[in-house]
Amino acid sequence: MSDTGFYVAVLFGAPAGLLRLPGLLRNPHDPLLRSVTALLVTTVAVFFFAATPTIARVNELTGVANFSAPLVYSLLMACSGSGILLLINWRGGSPQRIRRATRWCVGWYAAVIVALFALFHLGDTPDERLRDFDTHYAHTPYVREMIALYLLAHTASTLIMTSLCRRWLREVSGELRVGLAFLVVGYVLGLSFDLCKLAAVGARWYGVDWDVLSTGVAPPFAVGAAPFLALGFGLPLVVQRLRGPWRDWSRHRRLGPLAGLVGSLTPTATTVRITPLSAPGVRRLRRESCIHDGLLTLDPYFDLTLRSRTFAAALAAGATAESAAADADAAMLLAAVAALRADPERRVITSSRVLQEGAGDISDLVGIARSLSRAGTRTEGGTS
Structure with a gap:
């Protein structure tokens, strides 16, 4: 097999590992972050040092024939241990159980490497x-024992990871379930790599030449496993990282109709500057702030009687209580905006001593915005 596949895996894996390093430097005691970074680094190292040109170069630099062999085997053990540690931290549990499992895993693989x-x-x-x-x-x-040890240790870790992932697969859903499914496929391919290697070495012990299983068949299984393992470990982490910004952006977008209706009623005195690079959370907070300012401005114009009538009519029409409340608030807001525009001198506001009771009940901003959108409301202005 060409070494191109090994270097392609390095090319895609190295940036992911480098992107994790700043976070690790900021939070060096985060066990999950440590496990992810260790797995990425060791995986990239395995593929880099297992490529034939790198093997030859390492042997040349160290001056020891075949020094690359224990080096690559040790990196493979470190990679296997990192994967198990990541799964331990993913599963969670009591801190004592996690520390005990972590110590066992690190101690076992350190002993194997030594x-x-x-x-x-x-x-x-x-x-x-x-x-x-x-x-x-x-x-x-001694060398045959070294070869048997690394193959058996890697096979054992692959079997353990496959079993754990399959068992956990039945207990979870969403992106974690998809990630575990990718991991199962990746570890099955890794197990195929181990079986090919074991068969070739075992055949040699009995005087049979099955070397092609080790040199030709096994490496593609290793390269094929890499993207599945990367997706399996990376997908849930990426989705979890993006879920918060996506929720902020989705809420910001859904509040658009309501922001267009009331967001520009009051000049916004804020030091928060919205730029094309502003985070979705900043945009959401800015929009919600503008909406709340607009609601305060509209408060003296709220017709609570209209709200009650609209709520009762919506319930009678078969709407749920939540939907009926949003429709009632939307109708009250539309009427309040019309009343405000009919009062350019703001006489109602200046004569209002106490805000009306009940206006503070408006909390389902997204529901109101949805009702306004269904009603086909079109307004001028808006907020960022």
Whole structure:
């Protein structure tokens, strides 16, 4: 298999990892953020250091034939451990349980990594093998144990992750369920990689040449698993990050008809400047503030009797209480705006000593805006 697939995975994964680093520097004690960053970094490192040109370069720089082998195996262990840690933090639970599981996971994979380098040091690998290290040294003392250890450890972690994801898949919904489904596919492909490697090495132990399973069949499974694992871990995090801004933008947009009706009735004295780059939350707060200012201006003109009649008529027509209340408020607002425009000198406002009771009950701004939109209200002005 060409090494292009490995470097393509690095090309797409590296920016995602770099984008996480500033957040990690700001919140170094966030376990979820640490797990995500560690997973991204180790995944990118695995694909980068597993590419044949990188293997040759690392061996050359270190001056140790096949030093890349324990390095890549160790990175693969770190990547597996990071994935399990991320799933542990995703699932949540008591802090004691999470800390206990985290310590167990880190301790286990750290021990495996130490054992890999120790076995490599004890073994003898004089001939540099860039593509078939696993099968070439399958009979070499200590090195065969190193190869078996990394394959069995990675297979075990893949089976654990597949089982956990499938079990959790039945308990969740939404983007998390979709992400877990991607993870299951990715880990099944990863398991196929492990089985091909194990079959090739096992065949060597029995004097059979199945090397093509290790050098030709297994790598595409690894490259194929990468996008599914990236989507599985990344999709829920991206959706969760975007959900707040999307809600703000959606509410800002739905308040448009109401903002157009009352938002320009009072000059807005605010230090918040709206620019094309302003966050959706800032835009939503600005629009809601303008609407509330407009409602205060309209308060002396509110006809609560009209509101009651409209509410009763809407209920009689079969509307729900929530929809009837929004329609009643919308009708009262339209009448109040008309009364305000018929009073250019604001005599009603200046003569009003106390605001009417009941005006503060207007809280369903989106429902009112929806009623205005259904009524086909068209107004001039508006707010940002």
